[in-house]
Amino acid sequence: MRLELQKRAQVSTLFSILSPLLALALTLVVGGIMFWALGKSPTGALYTFFVEPLLDVWSLHELVIKAAPLILIAVGLAICYRSNNWNIGAEGQFTIGAITGSILPVLYPEWHSPMILPLMLVMGMIGGALYAGIPAFLKIRCNTNEILTSLMLVYIAQLFLDWLVRGPWRDPQGYNFPQTKSFQVEAVLPEVLDSGRAHMGIVFTLLAAVLLWFMMRFMLKGFQVSVLGQSARAGRFAGFSAKNMVWFSMLLSGALAGLAGISEVSGSIGHLQPTISPGYGFTAIIVAFLGRLNPLGIVASGFVLALTYLGGEAAQLSIGISDKVSRVFQGLILFFVLSCDTLIHYRIRLIFNPSAATAEAKN
Amino acid sequence: MTVSEGPEAKPLLSIRGLTKFFGSFAACDSIDLDIGHGEIHALLGENGAGKSTLVKMLFGVLEPSAGSISWDGAPVTIASPGEARQRGIGMVFQHFSLFEALTVAENIALSLDARIPLAKIAEETATVSKAYGLPLDPSAHVADLSVGERQRIEIVRALLQNPKLIILDEPTSVLTPQEAERLFETLMRLKAEGRSVLYISHRLEEVRRICDRATVLRHGKVTGACDPKRETPASLARMMVGTEVAEVKREGLADTGEVLVEMKDVSVAPRTPFSVSLKDVSLKVRAGEVLAIAGVAGNGQSELFDALSGEYPIADEGRIRLRGRAVGRLGINGRRLVGAGFVPEERHGHAAVPGLPLSDNLLLARSRSDKKAFLSGGFLSVLRRDAIQSAARRICSVMDVRKSGEDPAAGSLSGGNLQKFIVGRELDRQPSVLVINQPTWGVDAGAASRIRQALIDLAKAGSAVIVISQDLDEIFEIATTIAVISDGKLSAPYPAGDLSMEQIGLLMGGIHESHFGGEARYAS
């Protein structure tokens, strides 16, 4: 028996839509088997994991809070990946964005001005963008692989944050806890609705997603992204600059990750602490692929991945499964998405017996 | 071993009803073919006729969908190249199956028994290559070798397996006429030793010269089996193409206009470890002129194209002039704005993005030059899809591009149709300068003739055309002036009528290959 791929003449539109759904279905099946193996009822556990969090207002707000950074980071990464720039250090850009965005409230806690919040957001974006600018610069100037450099910078950013909140930025009145002073009211992102905690971060997120969708679909810039991503040589023939695209995509994704970072800290945590992200920067990679690198698709997939976080918490509380299960689910989703994407470009044939296949072709 | 084969003589290779499907498309459809001992058998056909598919089945690279193969009278299945080699079939691929990072001996070792030590292989390589007049250094790295030397590796590799049948896929398309001449001598020796040769080509003259029999393929079917010496090129061409191919009309070409393209002593250092440097290249092309640049692949053609197109601008502004304007440091879009159009050699991934639809591929070359027509919204640069798509439709109908859907992906078009689109994309702008690299490489005869006519018509209308080509027949068909590139140096231009095939061949061999001799007469 062997598995054979046949290239499709045209990309299959049907499978472009079906593939992420198929991947989710497969994830649920494997997830069910996993719960069963852990001695839990598969349906019950899946219900706790994926349905229960959707049933009350509080957790819907939590869902939005978790989805916002995932989507915001992922739409930026999608532009990177489409243009063949592999920024996988969004977690670090998120962290640095949170730090630079927090400079004002940490250093000037007495400054009560409506200007502070917009300034924080802008500084967060600049911080994230500059941090993503490092691998971009190295890629352009020194031909250094951006995958490895952007990833190494994640570790460095996290250690830097750790040092800040344990050292110079620690709140002196904080009973020695490694965290900064809580931000003044003016420095906190307001909530969107009165009914819960979800903050303005989701608004920036949706705005960014729609703008980038418009860019990719209708603007010359988006066309440049796809051309340079699919063939650098054809891009050069078109007169598009691959170097500028490295800058554009890396700085854009860094700025969005930085915005996500400062939004998370200002809107949801209220101060800096050693750990500010449950791996949003990495999970966003999955979000980007599950959304087929399409900004609107990413909005949908962001909520799916946010649900795995909530589901993990819920499952830990009510059926005593470790919340590590969410990470497993996230990994599985990415695997199945990548497998199912093969169907978009290839027809898959299982051949059990080569001579039978020959006979079939004769007819 | 006698050449003539009586009906009672058992053929070395006999295939019956050999068929290969790719999906529902039959690349080879019920092919019958016999090759006798000591015979040079030609397999003729256009690009896409199924020649390569057929030989890949014979060499065990592709698995036949139906049909049978007999070898020395016994039915066989050839499941892998290893099996083919064991039976005594050797193969010289058109797109060489060589490894640039490895040495000659290592390349050869890969298709021999693993137990033979590398040192012994190197030794035998040297012996065999000398015996057949194909000099090779076993310890050289393939990356450093010329195209002709690379082909020698393939031939020596096949010979070291002591084959009964050697398959050569379009072997002369990469050689100078003189190198081809030496190849024919080698083939005659093989024949004299009683070996058989399956010789794939679309060059009718050489087939008539060296082959004993010919099988002609068209659209995957056998359309003729004949003795090529008794046929005329015209009758062979009819079997190959089916319909008459329109002859290119070149009356009224007059290359007397003002100079539109000028390069003056352009030198470019090699950009990658594997590319050639340009050395003091100068040229002038007038309105109405078709300058053809001949040369063996890998002698600086792509580098010359890059310098002319501005994909890699040069340091000195004044050394390249288009319509009198100094453009050396200008990028490709700047030069397009001056009125130039460009068609690179590689269709997939250079001239076009295979995964994108035709309309996007139109925009690829013209996003800047046709900004007013194709973009709106000021600095936002919003694409005007309607305008782009209707322009793509116009090009398709003018150039007779056959496609499967309204706006299909470029990669789904056949080589000929995609090339017509890519050329049409430039002609649609009526460029006053057109630079085109290998205009009909891998293109069927109908499309090739259409493209060549379009180039001549463009020159007649008062544009300057530069054609970089390896195909000497094509060059004689359309050029008014001919220059030859060799090792990054460009020869002086000659009026097309003043040069013979042989003289071009000598120039192509260049100064760096001394054994041809006699080129001093032309080097100016």
Place this chain on the structure above:
Amino acid sequence: MFEAILLTVITASTPLVIAALGELVAERSGVLNLGVEGMMIMGAVSAFAAAQLTGSPYLGILAGIAGGALFSLLFGFLTLTLVANQVATGLALTILGLGLSGQLGESFVGMPGIKLQPIVIPLLSDIPFFGLVLFAQDLIFYLSVALVIGISWFLFKSRAGLKLRAIGDNHGSAHALGINVVRVRYLAVLFGGACAGLAGAQLSLVYTPQWVENMSAGRGWIALALVVFASWRPWRLLAGGYLFGAVTIGQLHAQAFGIGVPSQLLSALPYAATIVVLIIISHNRRMTLINTPASLGKPFVPDR
């Protein structure tokens, strides 16, 4: 004192060298597997679990190798059979590996580990100065040295290694010559997985004999950088691995001495060093172009 430092350097370098060697073989065949971190951590948790359950660190080693290898099959199936994007699939492998190992290892957190004991080679270990350092080591260290020698012989002296390099240079040509590209690449990926698993086993049985979530701490990524640093050559890789090990240990000792530099800054040193080394090595574009296997990361679909 100096001997003790040298010993710790070796212990810190060994997992880097082993994991990078495996990746080197995979990349030489043209496969870019960014999942080293994931395979490594799977090896670490498998090794720890097996050692706990059987009481034998040697069975732990075997389990680590098996864990890494099995996990790499997943990558092989996606990228070689289904021709999925190698970069994305490698990331997926790392994400899944970190998650799965956390889940599997949950019950082992905080347990005292079983340390792999050194094997003292008589006579040789009596050589003054470096005898104890080199000849009173654990099995995995000896394996790492054997692997460097074995792989450089395999790649440059054996016909199978020539085949593997040929595939990495041009998979189309290799296929046309009848070399089974996909099979060789599966084997190379499996070998890479086994090595990463062994490196993981070293972490949880030798380096810090216990199970801690994410205990690979980016070493898989550093191993990837090492392969580039070594220009795909085993002996250079050995040297590079020890350089990194020395940096890691150096910063640990500096922290212990309390030289007044924040510990986080010192901890960041190995990562910063990786970046610096990558910059230095890739600055020469020409050298990189010559050394990189030409078909690295490119998809291959055989036509039949």
